[in-house]
Amino acid sequence: MTLAMTKSQRTLGLYGLIAIAAVIAPFLFSAYISQLTVLWVMVLFAITWDAMGGQMGYNSLGNIFFFGAGMYISAVVQIGLHYDVAEYTAAYGAIKVDFTPTQYYTGLVLGTIVAAVGSVLFAFLLSWVVFGLRGPYFAIGTLGIALAAGELVGAWEYVGAGSGISLPVFPGEPEAGERFFYFAFFVAAVLTFFFFRWLYQTRFGLAINAIRDDEEKAEAMGIHTMRYKTITWALSAFFLGICGSLFGNYNIFIEPLEVAFATVVFGIPMVVMSLLGGKGTLWGPVIGAILYHVIKEATWKYFLGWQWVALGLLIIISVVFFQQGIMGWAQEKWPELFGIEVEEAPAEGEEEAA
Amino acid sequence: MAAMIELRNVSKSFGGVRANQDVSMDVPAGKITGLIGPNGSGKTTLFNSIVGYHPIDGGSIRFEGREISRLKVPQIARLGMLRTFQQTRIYGNMNCVKNMLISVPHRSMGYFEIFYDHSPGELERAERLLEFVGLYAKRKLLAGDLSFGQQKLLEFAMALMNQPKVLLLDEPTAGINPTLINGLIDRLKRANEEFGITLFVIEHNMRVIMNLAEHIYCLAHGQMLADGPPDQIRADKRVIDAYLGAH
Numbered sequence: 099m100t101l102a103m104t105k106s107q108r109t110l111g112l113y114g115l116i117a118i119a120a121v122i123a124p125f126l127f128s129a130y131i132s133q134l135t136v137l138w139v140m141v142l143f144a145i146t147w148d149a150m151g152g153q154m155g156y157n158s159l160g161n162i163f164f165f166g167a168g169m170y171i172s173a174v175v176q177i178g179l180h181y182d183v184a185e186y187t188a189a190y191g192a193i194k195v196d197f198t199p200t201q202y203y204t205g206l207v208l209g210t211i212v213a214a215v216g217s218v219l220f221a222f223l224l225s226w227v228v229f230g231l232r233g234p235y236f237a238i239g240t241l242g243i244a245l246a247a248g249e250l251v252g253a254w255e256y257v258g259a260g261s262g263i264s265l266p267v268f269p270g271e272p273e274a275g276e277r278f279f280y281f282a283f284f285v286a287a288v289l290t291f292f293f294f295r296w297l298y299q300t301r302f303g304l305a306i307n308a309i310r311d312d313e314e315k316a317e318a319m320g321i322h323t324m325r326y327k328t329i330t331w332a333l334s335a336f337f338l339g340i341c342g343s344l345f346g347n348y349n350i351f352i353e354p355l356e357v358a359f360a361t362v363v364f365g366i367p368m369v370v371m372s373l374l375g376g377k378g379t380l381w382g383p384v385i386g387a388i389l390y391h392v393i394k395e396a397t398w399k400y401f402l403g404w405q406w407v408a409l410g411l412l413i414i415i416s417v418v419f420f421q422q423g424i425m426g427w428a429q430e431k432w433p434e435l436f437g438i439e440v441e442e443a444p445a446e447g448e449e450e451a452a
Numbered sequence: 453m454a455a456m457i458e459l460r461n462v463s464k465s466f467g468g469v470r471a472n473q474d475v476s477m478d479v480p481a482g483k484i485t486g487l488i489g490p491n492g493s494g495k496t497t498l499f500n501s502i503v504g505y506h507p508i509d510g511g512s513i514r515f516e517g518r519e520i521s522r523l524k525v526p527q528i529a530r531l532g533m534l535r536t537f538q539q540t541r542i543y544g545n546m547n548c549v550k551n552m553l554i555s556v557p558h559r560s561m562g563y564f565e566i567f568y569d570h571s572p573g574e575l576e577r578a579e580r581l582l583e584f585v586g587l588y589a590k591r592k593l594l595a596g597d598l599s600f601g602q603q604k605l606l607e608f609a610m611a612l613m614n615q616p617k618v619l620l621l622d623e624p625t626a627g628i629n630p631t632l633i634n635g636l637i638d639r640l641k642r643a644n645e646e647f648g649i650t651l652f653v654i655e656h657n658m659r660v661i662m663n664l665a666e667h668i669y670c671l672a673h674g675q676m677l678a679d680g681p682p683d684q685i686r687a688d689k690r691v692i693d694a695y696l697g698a699h
Contacts, residue, residue, distance in 0.1 A: 299569065301568055301569070304550060307543075317524075317526045319554065325566075
């Protein structure tokens with residue numbers, strides 16, 4: 099790329115390259131398609147977490163709740179369209195679902211829509227409770243919601259309790275199903291990225307940054323802080339709900355603790371990925387998600403048994419020595435590359451009488 | 453002249469400390485009113501009570517005839533009553549223009565308007581106000597890199613950006629380079645005259661407040677000690693005693 103290219107041309111080129119790579123990847127590396135699929139899930143996780151933790155300064159440890167809620171809402175809708183849900187779950191998979199492609203896709207689309215709306219409603223309801231909390235109390239409060247939801251669903255017979263629910267299988271070749279979900283998650287992640295990219299350029303973006311930097315001042319300026327906080331949480335919930343619905347169908351089987359409200363596998367990494375890539379930046383969560391996922395898969399393959407130790411080490415190193423993350427560091431070093439219009443501070447004593 | 457802010461018998465205690473006791477006062481619309489008093493006399497507590505930072509124990513606070521003592525900070529701010537902080541509060545990690553754009557008035561902003569882009573008109577107004585306080589040349593600097601005095605000017609410009617009806621200023625000249633003080637007094641007066649903003653100012657610097665305010669209230673030990681025009685306050689023996697510590 100030459101320097102003569104404008105910034106928008108460079109950005110467009112970058113998007114083009116990523117899009118081409120993303121489309122080719124599942125065919126080129128078909129052995130790794132499940133890892134690549136989960137990569138887009140991770141990207142979506144990191145972006146939605148960063149809207150809360152990075153851009154608004156509310157470090158939620160419970161965002162995974164909306165992923166699990168979306169998953170269960172969608173499952174109940176999809177099964178409920180053709181069966182009695184309680185009867186179906188009570189049979190522990192003895193009832194074999196046999197959906198036609200039309201039934202399958204209408205169920206998936208309808209379930210995903212209801213999951214998105216349901217997650218948003220949950221976000222609005224919970225915001226009354228959690229946004230009374232600040233700082234570490236908010237983090238612990240939201241973590242409590244995610245953990246409690248896992249336990250509650252695990253005891254709820256209607257949705258299969260701890261045994262979970264089997265979902266309809268993709269109507270077609272298994273390879274076609276894998277590719278279908280790969281592209282479904284890719285599209286979901288891309289939409290999430292562009293939505294938040296747009297959001298951060300509006301008044302809304304500046305207002306949530308103001309809440310992050312000094313909420314009391316924001317209140318004193320008359321900013322509807324509660325409204326902004328609620329909407330940001332609801333927007334995160336919206337995309338996480340969609341992602342959860344898709345993931346349930348991708349996984350075919352859902353259960354509360356390891357799949358839906360998986361705090362250790364998915365909930366905490368949301369935070370780690372954002373921190374690693376650089377929280378409060380547009381690309382940070384994306385880069386962090388890719389890096390985290392690659393490291394995670396590599397340790398699973400080559401250091402099995404030590405994988406959690408390796409990931410724990412990664413968390414400690416990034417939190418202690420590299421708090422600004424990759425993008426935060428890069429922005430500090432080359433601000434002009436990121437279009438940040440900041441001039442150097444003048445030397446001391448240059449202050450003139452106004 | 454109608455009072456914009458009316459306080460009647462406002463009391464506020466923190467544990468056993470009676471920070472404000474039966475304070476009554478009027479801030480007339482369109483004027484500059486001063487509030488003085490020795491350290492610890494309850495000036496900032498009174499400000500905090502007015503803007504809804506903490507609930508009051510008793511009494512009544514009215515803004516344009518409306519009881520506001522039970523409203524919260526952002527609600528009161530949206531009614532058009534804004535305050536600046538003694539310890540200046542600006543967004544240090546953002547440049548001056550962004551600080552200004554954050555400060556657009558939110559009182560009439562609807563649910564969908566919060567997703568709009570900043571209009572060219574807002575940007576122009578932000579730059580005009582930065583010019584008004586003398587920070588136009590520094591508009592792209594990070595606010596945190598400004599000197600303390602400049603940060604105070606920025607906070608003042610942010611308050612003007614919000615188009616308030618009344619502005620409560622907590623020691624606007626404290627910690628400012630003396631050469632900047634005259635410029636600040638001049639700008640406060642112009643904000644009052646040109647933009648029609650009512651000012652209510654806490655100030656320790658006697659020269660500043662005598663120069664600025666048309667009517668001055670003096671607090672001591674949480675109670676209203678005296679009030680009157682600057683010349684009368686300056687000559688009031690009780691005020692002099694309070695400041696010199698005789699009591």
